[in-house]
Amino acid sequence: MKQNIDNKQEKYTGAEIFVKCLEAEGIDLVFGYPGGAVLHIYDELHKQNDVSHILVRHEQGAVHAAEGYAKSSDKPGVVLVTSGPGATNAITGIADAYMDSVPIVVFTGQVRTALIGNDAFQEVDTVGITRPCVKHNFMITDVKDMASTIKKAFYVASSGRPGPVVVDIPKDITEDICEFDYPSKVSMRSYNPNIEINENAVDIAVDKILKSKKPVIYAGGGVINSNASSELTELARYLNFPVTNTLMGLGCYPGDDPQFLQMLGMHGSYEANMAMHDCDLLIAVGARFDDRITGRLDKFSPEATVIHIDVDPSSISKNIKAHIPIVGDVKGVIQKITNRVIHKKLKPQNIDKWWEQINDWRKKKSFKYSQGDDIIKPQFVIDRLYEVTKGDAFITSDVGQHQMWAAQLYKFNKPKRWINSGGLGTMGFGLPSAMGVQFANTDSLVCCVTGEASIQMCIQELSTCLQYGLPIKIINLNNRYMGMVRQWQEFFYEKRYAMSYMDALPDFVKLAESFGHIGVKVEKPSDVDDAIKDAIKLKDRLVFLDFITDQNENVFPMIATGAAHNKMILS
Amino acid sequence: MRHIISVLLENESGALSRVSGLFSARSFNIESLSVAPSEDATTSRMTIVTSGDDHIIEQIVKQLDKLLDVIDVSEITSNEHIEREIAFVKIKESSIEKSLMEKISDNEFLKVHKTNNGEVIVECVDSPKNINIFIESIKNIAEKIVRSGAVGINSD
Numbered sequence: 137m138k139q140n141i142d143n144k145q146e147k148y149t150g151a152e153i154f155v156k157c158l159e160a161e162g163i164d165l166v167f168g169y170p171g172g173a174v175l176h177i178y179d180e181l182h183k184q185n186d187v188s189h190i191l192v193r194h195e196q197g198a199v200h201a202a203e204g205y206a207k208s209s210d211k212p213g214v215v216l217v218t219s220g221p222g223a224t225n226a227i228t229g230i231a232d233a234y235m236d237s238v239p240i241v242v243f244t245g246q247v248r249t250a251l252i253g254n255d256a257f258q259e260v261d262t263v264g265i266t267r268p269c270v271k272h273n274f275m276i277t278d279v280k281d282m283a284s285t286i287k288k289a290f291y292v293a294s295s296g297r298p299g300p301v302v303v304d305i306p307k308d309i310t311e312d313i314c315e316f317d318y319p320s321k322v323s324m325r326s327y328n329p330n331i332e333i334n335e336n337a338v339d340i341a342v343d344k345i346l347k348s349k350k351p352v353i354y355a356g357g358g359v360i361n362s363n364a365s366s367e368l369t370e371l372a373r374y375l376n377f378p379v380t381n382t383l384m385g386l387g388c389y390p391g392d393d394p395q396f397l398q399m400l401g402m403h404g405s406y407e408a409n410m411a412m413h414d415c416d417l418l419i420a421v422g423a424r425f426d427d428r429i430t431g432r433l434d435k436f437s438p439e440a441t442v443i444h445i446d447v448d449p450s451s452i453s454k455n456i457k458a459h460i461p462i463v464g465d466v467k468g469v470i471q472k473i474t475n476r477v478i479h480k481k482l483k484p485q486n487i488d489k490w491w492e493q494i495n496d497w498r499k500k501k502s503f504k505y506s507q508g509d510d511i512i513k514p515q516f517v518i519d520r521l522y523e524v525t526k527g528d529a530f531i532t533s534d535v536g537q538h539q540m541w542a543a544q545l546y547k548f549n550k551p552k553r554w555i556n557s558g559g560l561g562t563m564g565f566g567l568p569s570a571m572g573v574q575f576a577n578t579d580s581l582v583c584c585v586t587g588e589a590s591i592q593m594c595i596q597e598l599s600t601c602l603q604y605g606l607p608i609k610i611i612n613l614n615n616r617y618m619g620m621v622r623q624w625q626e627f628f629y630e631k632r633y634a635m636s637y638m639d640a641l642p643d644f645v646k647l648a649e650s651f652g653h654i655g656v657k658v659e660k661p662s663d664v665d666d667a668i669k670d671a672i673k674l675k676d677r678l679v680f681l682d683f684i685t686d687q688n689e690n691v692f693p694m695i696a697t698g699a700a701h702n703k704m705i706l707s
Numbered sequence: 708m709r710h711i712i713s714v715l716l717e718n719e720s721g722a723l724s725r726v727s728g729l730f731s732a733r734s735f736n737i738e739s740l741s742v743a744p745s746e747d748a749t750t751s752r753m754t755i756v757t758s759g760d761d762h763i764i765e766q767i768v769k770q771l772d773k774l775l776d777v778i779d780v781s782e783i784t785s786n787e788h789i790e791r792e793i794a795f796v797k798i799k800e801s802s803i804e805k806s807l808m809e810k811i812s813d814n815e816f817l818k819v820h821k822t823n824n825g826e827v828i829v830e831c832v833d834s835p836k837n838i839n840i841f842i843e844s845i846k847n848i849a850e851k852i853v854r855s856g857a858v859g860i861n862s863d
Contacts, residue, residue, distance in 0.1 A: 324775070326774075326776060449773075450766065
């Protein structure tokens with residue numbers, strides 16, 4: 137409804153302005169689900185072709201898809217859901233994005249402003265409910281604030297340490313009219329993500345780096361968020377320092393590089409955790425010393441000087457005291473170190489002895505397993521997936537044992553190829569996030585590594601995959617158990633397997649077929665390679681590969697909760 | 708260790724719950740919290756009295772600073788500062804001995820208001836420490852105690 141009043145600037149409804157804002161922001165894809173409070177917006181989306189809307193089957197799926205889209209591209213993910221249950225269904229995804237610092241903007245419908253607080257139909261206090269799990273949230277109470285608020289939302293979500301932003305829009309605001317003017321800049325006096333890097337701290341860090349005899353670089357998801365993988369790789373190779381990655385950091389340093397010690401932490405490699413324990417210098421880059429990484433805090437890297445580089449000051453010295461804190465964009469800080477070291481051709485200490493020690497630890501081959509002729513080992517499937525795809529696929533994962541095996545055995549050589557739920561540990565993440573990855577990388581191979589428990593948590597999205605022709609390959613490691621729960625019960629609860637079995641499983645082949653996809657059951661180790669190869673050949677179809685795997689396999693190594701890094705259970 | 712944290716924040720709906728929510732979500736203590744408009748009508752100033760070791764206080768300050776509605780955070784107890792609090796104590800006139808009433812009337816920090824139903828309200832404006840001492844001395848006869856929580860300002 138456009139109106140010309142006195143030849144002044146044209147006026148638009150809030151719904152029209154909403155769509156114009158997305159266009160102005162360069163958004164071409166929105167994941168969502170309609171409902172009463174957002175019908176004006178859906179009507180406007182229907183009238184145009186610049187912004188596509190992807191209809192999911194559950195709002196949680198929309199948010200995970202937006203996460204997958206954002207994590208595998210350089211753009212934020214966008215979600216549109218209705219008020220009440222639309223918003224509450226989105227919460228798990230929002231919390232997931234908060235824990236893993238994913239830039240997404242979630243638009244939620246809200247009841248009319250006059251009804252707010254009246255327990256109206258499909259009303260929920262979305263701003264209140266989401267407050268603890270967003271980077272920031274807004275409610276738009278005047279259509280005149282629509283454009284500036286949306287501009288701020290995208291700016292906040294994507295800058296500094298990224299995160300989810302929720303924008304709550306009452307229905308009447310989408311009817312009200314005003315002029316449209318999309319701001320070119322944002323200024324918020326209480327938010328300045330561009331932190332000036334402390335040069336003095338960089339100098340001190342460089343001095344320590346050049347003197348260290350037993351260094352380790354511990355790099356996390358912040359390196360990927362900052363697009364600093366090539367800078368980090370160049371610096372690490374010049375210094376000849378060993379590098380380990382967190383679960384979120386995998387791919388930020390090449391997985392097949394000889395200096396790579398594999399993942400660290402609870403299910404990390406023996407060499408990575410031993411090196412963390414024995415090092416004299418720990419260079420933490422874009423990582424936050426999560427409890428799954430540190431284990432027992434008072435036994436963590438007891439001899440090390442800690443350099444901590446992170447864009448979020450509140451991550452520094454939160455769990456582990458940083459001796460040399462450097463707050464700032466990871467890429468900027470690494471460039472400053474590079475300028476002082478590589479460009480001046482300064483040489484670090486000879487660390488051959490340290491490498492000898494590390495290579496000795498490597499001999500344990502802590503991710504080893506033995507594949508016989510009869511039952512498929514879950515690790516074998518990941519190994520073969522890596523070989524067949526030459527390490528070049530986008531891999532999303534659900535949560536549990538399969539996630540750890542994928543992280544251990546698929547060698548990610550590029551950033552943004554490994555898409556998983558690290559912080560919140562959300563079962564159900566794998567399939568919808570794979571949809572987002574596929575939308576962001578239309579011609580690439582996208583595989584979802586999952587288990588028979590996780591996949592059922594967002595199984596409805598198979599329908600979305602059919603609607604949009606998403607040729608995802610689902611790698612279901614089916615051991616008829618909630619494997620990680622079973623593993624803990626075996627170790628810590630004297631094998632009392634309370635509710636960790638999966639009774640009454642569906643026939644996944646028929647299930648995939650009923651959704652219009654291809655399903656294949658694989659039971660013999662000798663069939664694994666061909667099954668994966670055949671699935672990949674079906675370039676335009678979703679294939680659900682149901683691998684029947686060993687029920688008793690456990691993830692090793694394992695550091696029990698509260699144990700030190702050098703107290704690993706190896707088998 | 709007791710600390711006073713002064714927070715300048717946007718005067719927007721929800722800003723207060725962002726701060727109080729942060730304290731409960733991260734298990735930080737709040738001994739008292741007071742908030743009112745500042746010298747600029749678009750901002751409010753909040754004074755939070757909390758306790759914790761240096762590591763916890765550092766985290767509280769950093770986490771507050773991270774909130775988008777927060778413009779400025781400062782820990783004021785580590786420098787020269789003044790702090791004051793107001794307390795009202797309602798007491799039945801019949802339970803106050805004459806000698807105590809005289810003592811109260813003579814104290815320059817105390818003011819006495821009389822109600823219509825045989826009670827007195829003692830108003831006390833002083834440092835939180837002295838208010839604690841005063842309240843300790845009369846809590847056996849107090850019917851009701853109302854405290855504002857401390858406000859503070861750096862004085863160096």
